[in-house]
Amino acid sequence: MYKELSRRVENRIKALNINKSDLPKEVNNILGKIKQDKYELSYDELKILSEYLYVDPFLLISKSYKGFSIKFRNLSGEYKNDIKSLEKIAYLLIKKGEISKLNFPDYKNEYLELSKSFGDGKENLETGRTLAKKLRKEKEIGNNPVNVFGFAFSNGLIPVIVKNVYFEGLLLLIGNYAFAFIKHNLSIHRMMFSLAHELGHCVMHRSLEISPDYRISFRTKNKEEITANYFASEFILPSDVLLSTKNLNKIANYGLSKEALSYTLEQIGIKTDLSIYEPKKLNYEMDIYPFTGNEIISKLLEKHKIPEGLKRKIERYIY
Template sequence: MKINHKQLTFAREYRGYSQTELSSKIVGLSQPNLSKFEKGLNTLSDELLIKVMSFLDFPFEFLSKNISNESETAHFRKRTTITKKDRIDIEQSYKLIGYMVDEMADSLMWPDFTFKTLDLEEGYTPQYVAKHTRKFLGLKPNEPVRDICNLLEVNGIVIVELDAIEKFDGVSLVTDNGYPLIVINKNFSNDRKRFTIAHELGHLLMHSVNNPAIPDYREKKLENEANDFASEFLMPAEAIKASLYNLKLSYLAGLKKYWLTSMASIVRRAKDLGCITKDTYRYLYIEFSRKGLTKNEGVNVFIDSPELFRKGYAMHKNELAYSDFQLASGFSIPVDMIKRYCDNNRNQPKLRVLV
């Protein structure tokens, strides 16, 4: 079996051990030798590796895998204060979910990716891409995006909710085997989830799928481009603009209930579309803060549940008769990963078993 030294680093960090801590737990393993192995500079005996992987409660076969899903193809919405430990946990989580999506594809056929991607270098704007995407989905100009998860999943984007820290919003990527994936924080409000999903959809359509060439001068603009896409996708300028002139705080609850977006994003939309002055924008945010609306807007909105990943797991369990232990063994990962990422995820995109 060919050993991939990066997988040991992955397993060690997943269990929360430093090199020094892990080497102190394994007889015959020194920190310098472990460090050299993880850098690919030397080898460790199979006997020692078996001890290490057994201690970490990972299958030995995990060392033969190549879980990449590199972060260059992922787009975070996170606070700058995120700790290294939390960042590693988030990155490993989306990589593992992407890996499981790829592994499930050996037995299941995920829906085809049918969205049209557009390269901004060819003169398109995020707003144009959003309008084109709404038209492709059959949404009327004045229609809110109600079943957002279903609309994306039936068109080939897997969405997974992750039980994550508050500083993480979401991430998008194309898995190692080419499946578009969005991972969002399940603990946020529905309107925040909606904007995150739309934001990550923008990344996939403009920045990730088909590997468009992105010049250096645009690297710092990617987040703004995704935000512009999300705003137009969820709140089309043509439909919402008339209702944003002379905007008052009392209007926001009704607008939120219709467009299914946060009051804060509606206020920003009004400013961006030139419907309110900077002074009015500032005043509304002061009022937001004074009334405690920055933490809880007091109005919840609907969002449908992502289903593809959950159904993929359920079909392995029910139709293919895998136990969690067998599934973990087949994927060469610990069973607790199956429990963490698959067992808590629950509109009806269709999957079928490959024969």
């Protein structure tokens, strides 16, 4: 058991390019104990180890372990059937929908390095902001407002609006294709933020194991989720804009929700009265639906004979 666990851990460390000397002493102590085949690892020790390896502790000891080749995020058992159904719908889009392959960079290494370089508890804020700025620069957006749905869709991250699910957002990666499933009963501005959050996971945490985002919250303590929140805020509304103007009408054009804007201003130390702030109005039919897999699926149902079982899954989950 522990020889196999040791092998899995070593492979995981290599896959993430982690230098053992950078790991805390308690983690290295646990690594040493695992090599002692007779040592009984406690759940608390397994949990500590898993946090530093960005992997679910149960996956780490699972009999169905497949070398961390799983490309969609860790799932608790009660949600596996939902995700498997969504995966089959995603395969339909790949095979019949003529969707684009993923065209976003993988910032995993930059994410890991930046997470170590900022101090004073600002590593999540600065890492998220830095990589959001980098993506805007690489995609030549500058500091201009952007429709996150149109941007994601045109670069191969296909948003799909879903119902009858418990999560708020979920990133699913299949080979060179990527899907962001977003819950249907969110406000439109919340949908935009949730998609930007999943985009953050896509570029920063693509090869790391992250749980589904059951509730995207600014009060979470999970560092990957915090960083993805800061990434989303910075990507939707660059901090350079906030630092250069107090014109709320100009800021509103970016479409960042009042909740997200308030939290962002708090973190970067700007005090502004938001009592009259209202983000730019967005329209689902014009600003979201044309840039989703939902419209493609609707056309596929008209053009192709879809197996009954898959049609039932589409009826259940696709909004």
